[in-house]
Amino acid sequence: MTLKLAPGGIAWIDGEWKTLDEASISILDLGFTRSDVTYDVVHVWDGAFFRLGHHLDRFLRSTAILKMDIGRTREELAELLAECVRRTGLRRAYVAMVCTRGRPAPGSRDLRLCRNRLIAYALPFVWIGGDKAQKEGMSAIVPQFRRIPPESVDPTVKNYHWLDLERGQLEAYERGADTAILLGTDGNVTEGPGFNVFAVYGDRIVTPDRGVLEGITRSAVIDICRERGIPLEIGPIPEARFREADEIFLSSTAGGVMPVVRLDDRILFNGVPGPVTSRVRDLYWQRHADPRDLTPVAYLAEAAE
């Protein structure tokens, strides 16, 4: 018997397979009503997971810190993610793993009595900012709201606390820009909606050390720079220093390395992606042919389309 593929995407929720349109969680799950949830998203590129081990490590660390039980081993989780991709047949996809606190027992508010819920899903890869923004670069603003500080919510536990980022994005629309790069409450650059930030000074790259997600694409860029001898520093970027950058680029699973060509009213590098950004972006995509970072998906040989 052949399985009918779901190229539009598929989800596994608590033991059941669903279409993406059917995939839902209870409105009483604390993963919704308290955003008590952690997640991770890995991408599949040309039929292979990119840096799957890094994503699994981060997700399992996050669930452990939040005292959640995903009810399966690392290997079983990896197999579940592969099965998601297999059932879509997609060669380029996002694959998400999510663990929610779950619903409290009726009449109770005790977090310890919640059964944690694991969700996994795969859907087609979408470029952040669209294809044009990828090639020609994006415009960004520094919005009013500051990124939630690590004293409040640990950013290394990947989370859905995005209202500061969402309001930054709404402000970006109002000001005619594509996206927003938030300062921290300490006045240093942090991150934006779904991406890490890099500033370039001459041939030297700097990326924030604090108050940011330790992004897997960020770590890939760091590894690439170290291996290639490109000077890279991980440290604070005060706002004034950021505004003097020769180039700025963003990194995200949902887009790779993305040039920023305008920051507020300032045009960077004559409005085109600069040479350091372009080089890092090329090296990042070259890296997708490096077997060290790839976990090929075992697709179904004779799946029905």
Added chain:
Amino acid sequence: MTLKLAPGGIAWIDGEWKTLDEASISILDLGFTRSDVTYDVVHVWDGAFFRLGHHLDRFLRSTAILKMDIGRTREELAELLAECVRRTGLRRAYVAMVCTRGRPAPGSRDLRLCRNRLIAYALPFVWIGGDKAQKEGMSAIVPQFRRIPPESVDPTVKNYHWLDLERGQLEAYERGADTAILLGTDGNVTEGPGFNVFAVYGDRIVTPDRGVLEGITRSAVIDICRERGIPLEIGPIPEARFREADEIFLSSTAGGVMPVVRLDDRILFNGVPGPVTSRVRDLYWQRHADPRDLTPVAYLAEAAE
């Protein structure tokens, strides 16, 4: 034809009535994946909404600030909430209204293209901390994490950004306490999971002015104190000053006025609710007979049980 009542609770989602077990939202709704959502909860006490107008005002202000469209008027919303209660037949209930950003269009990340989703539901009233904690008082700790500051997420827009509160609650369990009271990043007292905080010095009450939800129960306490001539100040409470309080109490729609009898290792008022707390609590519940604050629910006269 008589309607079968749902005393366990009921939900209205996007035009359809559901049992609470069926009530769910898409895992791709940005209300989940970015916690891009606002909400409010009003309680029904002995058949009448308490301070319904205050809750409607706050919810409509919150949705406006987040640029969300609930697709109905204030009056229609009030009628929907009443219908939720009517269909449960509950005389004591929580009634929630929620608006999520919604799902982005396939292949898009544009927040402006999302259709916002309204949810309303009613469920039986549950005491925060349980009945015993209500009468005898609760124990609280000051946990490691600081409340998300207003520079990052506006606390007057009621939101589900609770990971700081959740981790405070997990720390409370570890340290053998009932709940957690968080400091802000500025070192002053803010709030806890689902409640505002009041400290009492002699006959004088203080409650934080900044970095907290403007709770409706908090506003009821403030109104009661003003009307009764009980001295109340709205201003900062530094941690050291808080630890010297004669009495501490909490306010929440989910429990009214709740005494705290232990803070970390310090026993307050010999471990029993103090006189100011007890007086305010009594006045708060007396207020539930005041027609100014009540909106009676028009129950179905001949509903099938």
